[in-house]
Amino acid sequence: MTVAPSAAHPSTRIAPAFRGRIGSDARSGHYAVPRRYRLHLSTACPDGLRIAVAHSLLELGDTCPASFLPAVPDCPDSGHSALRPLYEASAHRYPGPALAPVLSDDWSGRIVSTHAPDIMRDLDRHFGGCRASLYPCGAESEIDAVERMCAQDIEEVAQNAGTAGAGQAEREAVLETLLRSLGALDRWLTGRTYMIRDQITAADVELWVTLVQLDTVHRHHLDAAAVERIAAHPALWGYARRLAAHPAFGAHLDLDAISRRHHARCRGLEAAGAAVQILDWAAHTTRTPVEPFRSVDRR
Template identity: 80%
Template sequence: MTVTPLAAHAADRPAPAFRGRIGRDARSGHYAVPGRYRLHLSTACPDGLRIAVTHSLLGLGTVCPATFLSAVPDGPEGGHSALRPLYEASAHRYTGPAVAPVLSDDWSGRIVSTHAPDIMRDLARRFGAGGGPSPYPCGAESEIDAVERMCAQGIEQAAQRAGSADAGPAEREVALDALLDTLGALERWLVGRTYMIRDEVTAADVELWVALVQLDTVHRHHLDASAVQRIADHPTLWAYARRLAAHPAFGTHLDLDGIERRHHARCHGLEAAGAAVRILDWAAHAAR
């Protein structure tokens, strides 16, 4: 099974401040030792939510503890003041924002990585070999990459551009068409399927679910009501999102109030009529 029809262009992610990796053994410097590493996450942030869900799927609560941060950063430039000591210990005279997510090394008191895709893969590959299902099953990497790219560009970036106050009507319409094309492809793909690419949850489902959460809880606020109704008109896709919200590894991390507060703190765009057209009642379906 492949997801070739869903492939998209490479995603544009901000360059991470730190991009270390957890290796196989002591020669790698950062190697897998239970209790050595710690996650610092805000689940109101899409990357933080992705990592938190993956962390729960792998059952790593004691192997790699997680510290959960406030929804709205309290430091300069969108950073968290609690993370400032880690950043300053990890880079001499660091002046950038102390942003989450962070994977830190408790042995050294320094940051290993701030790159969410690497963190998710290292958690699965270095700590997730306990016999349970892997979010990154053997042979599925290219499919997961395709879904990741599609979610980034076909959903998140397209939705953001479709609701941008800086874009003209024609540009917004093109972006909305791209978003609807992506949702339509996903709708057709998911007919008769429980999950995206396998018979169990994988990282592809984590990527898509978080993108759909953002689409309904953030991006729709800047779209008109007609656009949101067209987005909602994908019953198979939204039923899939609702099912995953009921999964304990997903729904327990869904901080709807935090997402709203983070959005209002960061966003300076104009609210549109679509803000009143809620697609899913996430709170009613989320596992607790």
């Protein structure tokens, strides 16, 4: 398998409401200053989990504090009431839901970005310091390709494979597409420790969270035979198990929160695959409790 960009096609992911960037000097508007910025995350959300893992790998607890939100949003529009003041301060009469993840600017009380890939890149580029980079020089195109593969060839395909309204032939065709992607990854990871380098990169964060979602969310809408075929990729799931044992990954894996978020949002029918767990994630992770969301008095 060559890690090369796959063909682009429209994504079903929600477009980010804000997409500012942290720059290196005052001309950017948001220049890099320790403790100026704050993350607002729900690790039950895949993008929130990705950022939380990257944040831990980069050891940014003091440099860029993180506030953790409930698994299930408390607003009827699926937004978080705790984030509403930030959204309204950032866009007058903002009409949409106050969604996580959010990178906010404590100096202005406004949102910098809600776009997870940009947030991860800016944290790494401007605050990673002397630690090994999650985006090593020369690896950007490979990481982009892994991100597209995860979004388009695994997550979206897995969701389509579990769509209740699709016919059997259509579901089987989509499942075969998913299995081809997993098979290519399985062959690529045979004999490898990490996805594209001899160190953890953003590609590993992206793929690991995608595999977590596949096993904890998407399999609930697949039949048992399909889940067993998905599980039949030993190198791929062995890779997922090894990363789960890493403190920066496993510490943020809250299976109960993921389940509650899924059942609160999902209106699909549960299939027999729900009972066929691919990995015993809890057996391979050591979680430490994360602090719940706390409002910050900036007076």
